[in-house]
Amino acid sequence: MLLLDLLKQDGKKAIRSQAFYKNLAVNIMLGFFGLYMAASLLITGLALGPMLEKVPGPYNPTELVNASMLYVILFALIARFTMQSLSTLDLQSLQALPIRRDTLVNYLLIKPLFNPVNYLTLLLAIPFAIRSTAVYYDGATAFRFVLGAIFIIWFDSLTAAFLKRAFGSNIFSLIILLAIAGGLIALEYFKLFSLGEVSEAIFTTALQHPLGWLVPLAAVGFAYLLNRWFFARNYYIESFNKKKEEIRLTQLSFLDRFGIIGDLIGLEIKLILRHKRTKSILYLSFFFLFYGLLFYRDPKMATNYGMLFFAATFVTGLLMLMFGQWVISWDGSYFDSLMTKNIPVQSYIEANYYLLASFCTACFILTTPYFFFGSRILYLHLAALLFNLGVNIFFLVFFATYNTKRIDLSKSSAMNYQGTTIKNFLIMLPMLFFPWIVVQLLATFFNPAVALGTVGSIGLLGILFHRQLIQLCVNQFNRRKYALAQGFRESE
Amino acid sequence: MVQAIDLTKEYNGVTVLNLPDLRIGAGESFGLVGNNGAGKTTFFRLILDLIAATTGEVLINGQKVARNDNWKQITGSFLDEGFLIDFLTPEEYFNFVAKLHHITESDLNAFLASIEDIFNGEILGNKKLIREFSKGNQKKIGIAAALIGDPQLLILDEPFTALDPSSQIRLKRFLEELQKRTNMTMLISSHDLNHVTDVCKRIVILEKGKIVNDLQTNTDTLKELESYFAVS
Numbered sequence: 001m002l003l004l005d006l007l008k009q010d011g012k013k014a015i016r017s018q019a020f021y022k023n024l025a026v027n028i029m030l031g032f033f034g035l036y037m038a039a040s041l042l043i044t045g046l047a048l049g050p051m052l053e054k055v056p057g058p059y060n061p062t063e064l065v066n067a068s069m070l071y072v073i074l075f076a077l078i079a080r081f082t083m084q085s086l087s088t089l090d091l092q093s094l095q096a097l098p099i100r101r102d103t104l105v106n107y108l109l110i111k112p113l114f115n116p117v118n119y120l121t122l123l124l125a126i127p128f129a130i131r132s133t134a135v136y137y138d139g140a141t142a143f144r145f146v147l148g149a150i151f152i153i154w155f156d157s158l159t160a161a162f163l164k165r166a167f168g169s170n171i172f173s174l175i176i177l178l179a180i181a182g183g184l185i186a187l188e189y190f191k192l193f194s195l196g197e198v199s200e201a202i203f204t205t206a207l208q209h210p211l212g213w214l215v216p217l218a219a220v221g222f223a224y225l226l227n228r229w230f231f232a233r234n235y236y237i238e239s240f241n242k243k244k245e246e247i248r249l250t251q252l253s254f255l256d257r258f259g260i261i262g263d264l265i266g267l268e269i270k271l272i273l274r275h276k277r278t279k280s281i282l283y284l285s286f287f288f289l290f291y292g293l294l295f296y297r298d299p300k301m302a303t304n305y306g307m308l309f310f311a312a313t314f315v316t317g318l319l320m321l322m323f324g325q326w327v328i329s330w331d332g333s334y335f336d337s338l339m340t341k342n343i344p345v346q347s348y349i350e351a352n353y354y355l356l357a358s359f360c361t362a363c364f365i366l367t368t369p370y371f372f373f374g375s376r377i378l379y380l381h382l383a384a385l386l387f388n389l390g391v392n393i394f395f396l397v398f399f400a401t402y403n404t405k406r407i408d409l410s411k412s413s414a415m416n417y418q419g420t421t422i423k424n425f426l427i428m429l430p431m432l433f434f435p436w437i438v439v440q441l442l443a444t445f446f447n448p449a450v451a452l453g454t455v456g457s458i459g460l461l462g463i464l465f466h467r468q469l470i471q472l473c474v475n476q477f478n479r480r481k482y483a484l485a486q487g488f489r490e491s492e
Numbered sequence: 493m494v495q496a497i498d499l500t501k502e503y504n505g506v507t508v509l510n511l512p513d514l515r516i517g518a519g520e521s522f523g524l525v526g527n528n529g530a531g532k533t534t535f536f537r538l539i540l541d542l543i544a545a546t547t548g549e550v551l552i553n554g555q556k557v558a559r560n561d562n563w564k565q566i567t568g569s570f571l572d573e574g575f576l577i578d579f580l581t582p583e584e585y586f587n588f589v590a591k592l593h594h595i596t597e598s599d600l601n602a603f604l605a606s607i608e609d610i611f612n613g614e615i616l617g618n619k620k621l622i623r624e625f626s627k628g629n630q631k632k633i634g635i636a637a638a639l640i641g642d643p644q645l646l647i648l649d650e651p652f653t654a655l656d657p658s659s660q661i662r663l664k665r666f667l668e669e670l671q672k673r674t675n676m677t678m679l680i681s682s683h684d685l686n687h688v689t690d691v692c693k694r695i696v697i698l699e700k701g702k703i704v705n706d707l708q709t710n711t712d713t714l715k716e717l718e719s720y721f722a723v724s
Contacts, residue, residue, distance in 0.1 A: 256591075260591070260592060263588055263591050263592065267577065267580075267588065270579060270580065270584075271579060274579040274621070275579065333574065333578065334574060334575070334576060334577040334578065335574065336540075336542055336571065336572070336574035336575050337574065337575045337576060337577055339540070339541070339542060340540045340541075340542070340564065340567065340569050340575065341564065341589055341592055342564045342565050342592040342593055342641065343561075343564065343592060344561040344564075345561060346561075409579075478559050481541075482542070482543055482544040485542045485543065486543065488574070489574065
């Protein structure tokens, strides 16, 4: 079958790709990360049944899971909407061959379903089905539960692809999706309308009926037809492979008054706004802002200041960490231009410093709602902000000069690790863990105030001596300039 | 204007450029010809301090280029797409470069009007990002950006390739006229012997990194070049 051939070709492409081997270290790291995720899911799956036993109320664990099912579907959809990349065709090589359009469309739709990452959630569903559903019902029901889970994965994948194709992955579509989710949660919370009850009714009924699995399957069929309908409407194959880029010309005239540094910062902001990859990092960062909730609300963390400071450094330095790890290499495609136009090296480094500093400040402001958890958080965030501004930024800019891999911003979006090397991870580690250890030790042997005062003061020193530190980075940059230019000129 | 002293560049032990003493005077129009791998682009990158010399140095106006920002004020250059910022529109890019040279908007517009003949109406006002333009038009954008700020030294690598025939002739005329008017020092490499002899008064032939001939252009130059490159 032709469709299978196309899928096989795709596998070959992945295995034979140069970048795969070149970047082996990163792939191994990502592999470990994947294993870690898989293990976490498996353990959660094993523990989920017993945990849900303890929930008061008339529902058994399976019914509870069913009650949350619509929410799970919705949130998985949002996650996919932000992270899942659309599959595209290598059109030029296929267009000339006698392949029916239908086959190509099917290929585009079905290909993502073969990605094993999709099925990671089964590691949670299967142990739960065996340990809990099979006990309350029977083996056949447990089997139907797992089958349903697979169908839900397909449904989410197809629907997310449709939404992305039809509405584009812009921030407004995301806001609408988030608003819907937020609205439903509010309705549930104020007991006006319970999606949970609806969800429980649908899925438990479907689960108990021998042919109940037809319900999620019908949903998959519906999502598939939606996609087909979209392709039928947008007939020309070009129009779904390459969307015409619409540029909104950003006016950043407020930056004019800062001279060359302002112009360079304006340039970087345009870079972020006009590339998919950087934009999706931006959206993703927004979600990570909520990372603090995991720590600040947890009573077990209340005295664990090292951990709390780690979280504070992370949320207040989020954009700095996300973008800062590529701070020079994202200029790779026009590095020669920056080096030969009338831009003093000093201004270039300063521009990068001030850009990252404004990222830090922005994150600090965005995370002010955390202060509701107590004045403690205010001190934590202030100390973290100072540490980020005074130490971590220089660390990033200094070591960024070792990252000579050019980043191809034009390609793909989230979960794109092109241009990521083991160095990126190595740089991040001391930035996050060094202050963690310092704060932990000082808080244990003295008190939290001393700990935060110390890291805050270190940061303040860095800010006071920023001229000298920038000079240090300039010298480092000058030393590494040729290696950088050379590296950026080589494409993968 | 430009001086190369004992300049060599080696890659993996192979010398790709060796210029014991090359001086290019102010106001000179200097053409560099040679087959692929002769070291033309390497020489230009060394002048622009994009690669480190193995030995020797390049001076612009008597100052070393390495670790120095001064030459950037008076030098305009375009070697390849790496000199473009491809996610900007041409207008944004020109504005960016103009600001770097503290050129007012009206002066920039006057300059763009003067080069409109080469743009042929295809570059400005299209609301397109540079990455969406064809190779030829990208080259025009790069050359125009190199000229912003009235550089005293202009360095262009293969400015004629990828341009359509009419644009080639227009660009040639433009450069000739500009050089006469501003007495700009111009370094051009080209595979097109015709154009380069038209534009440049001095032509240097490079072969495997060494200068094999250094000519002042006259009526016989083109023939001389053609016989040098003729395949026997």
